[in-house]
Amino acid sequence: MTHRANDTGDGSSAFEVLYEDNHLLGIVKPVNIPVQEDASGDMDLLNLLKEDVKVRFNKPGNVFMGLVHRLDRPVGGAMVFAKTSKAASRLSESVRTHSFHKVYLTVVHGMPSSAQGRLTDTLLKDATSNTVTVVRKGTPGGKEAILDYTVLGTSEGFSLLKIDLLTGRSHQIRVQLSSIGCPLYGDQKYGASVNRPGQQIALWSALVGFPHPVSKEQIELISLPPQNYPWNLWPQEMQKQAVH
Template identity: 75%
Template sequence: MTTNNNIEKRNPADSDFEILYEDNHLLGIVKPVNIPTQGDASSDPDLLSLLKEDIKERYQKPGNVYLGLVHRLDRPVGGAMIFAKTSKAASRLSEAVRSRNFDKTYLAIVHGTPAKRQGRLTNTLLKNERTNTVSVVPKGTPGGKEAILDYEVIGTAASDNLTLIKVTLLTGRPHQIRVQFSHIGCPLYGDQKYGQAFNKPGQQIALWSLYVGFPHPVTKEQTQLISLPPEEAPWSLWNRQTYRELSRQL
């Protein structure tokens, strides 16, 4: 098994990003919050372009640099993320995603507490491309896609009415975690789009990519990336040992 704890990093100090894993085929990094994964209508600098430039500078590569986008994180979300450095790796990882052999675990802090301490949420989601919003719709709605996740309550901060939840995605729909928890009355802390009544402008959404696991596209070894959330509110309501224990269980 390959993890981000024993990979030999090449020139990590020269990178503008925290590198979790790197070899000739893959690049795993900690996505900073509030950067779009790829170019969008905002025209703000996007992660894919910034990483290509980072690789180009670190390895003094002439011409264009290939970097394949395998999965996405919403703009306000940070944490572990993997990219493919070759088209073959991109193709094989994309197949792992399609065959659900690509594991993604998140941490979320929500308002309130779900009725059950652990369970599965299954909904049909429909995206409005014009407004870039997603809603829960009846099964069978044209354009609707099934969204499934498993969750487990890790702890509560009763004085703040906040709950720390571990989320395992079984599908990868846009805004999936945010929409499904809002639908059960537990919107994410800081989510202005799906929890406006609970949150204040300027709050950072509390959703973090803790773990990404998949078979390496070349060696086939199980590869794991782990990134703990930042040591700041509201994550600091729980101690670092809580997050370390969660990462060790994955």
């Protein structure tokens, strides 16, 4: 049985809570907040959530919050965190065994040559510049990256895509789509020639699915992107149906 989660815990959270019990916390990550501490020194989501849980449940001492997957700083949408070390370990195992399912919505410039397809590339990360490039298979340090995409609609020279992420490489969706000539709307790093500074990247974590670490029930956390430009070029109902 699939549990499409929108249960909330006690008290009111500062975040939009998609699911919460003693083991898990599923939320909508706000855009432009780093998931964990980085060089910017800005407050990060992990510490904000620890404080949020501490206040809501009046917990003494340190609060455990396990990070099992990540979203780039400018990206928003569904995320799950573990509230116990056991849940963190089991969720991490789900990621390793590919029973952790991630679906994204994104708006890209242009349109892929096929209405749907699979992109398989080798990606190499440059930690110094925090950029990723597509390289020849067999390149030392390169990692295989695979995603499936479906074009949901086109408008004003843009395409709305559904992305099923099969591997979780850094900047994967942004790099792979840019490499086929379809950079993401608002992506300054991999589409600077077609985007303007200040535009918000149009990439959203729409669904995160996984077996509950204790009950084994299938959990699906669903979040739809904000209805501003360019997302509002397509009906929200279309976006909703694509991830259900």
